[in-house]
Amino acid sequence: xxxxxxxxxxxxxxxxxxxxxxxxxxxxxxxxxxxxxxxxxxxxxxxxxxxxxxxxxxxxxxxxxxx
Numbered sequence: 001x002x003x004x005x006x007x008x009x010x011x012x013x014x015x016x017x018x019x020x021x022x023x024x025x026x027x028x029x030x031x032x033x034x035x036x037x038x039x040x041x042x043x044x045x046x047x048x049x050x051x052x053x054x055x056x057x058x059x060x061x062x063x064x065x066x067x
Contacts (some may be wrong), residue, residue, distance in 0.1 A: 005046055017055070 014020040023029055 020053075 012020075014023075
């Protein structure tokens with residue numbers, strides 16, 4: 001384990017992959033990530049952010065859970 005940095009992650013759930021991909025092409029996405037290059041000072045990052053995506057392969061619900 002490296003102790004010279006902290007790993008941050010975010011978690012979102014999308015209706016489907018196409019909804020996520022549409023968001024990555026949206027104006028909202030561009031605004032949210034407008035300062036990602038951090039050209040205004042010393043970098044907060046060790047390198048360029050890397051996307052890791054995961055797909056659900058199985059979902060389980062309790063029998064009495066609301067749908």
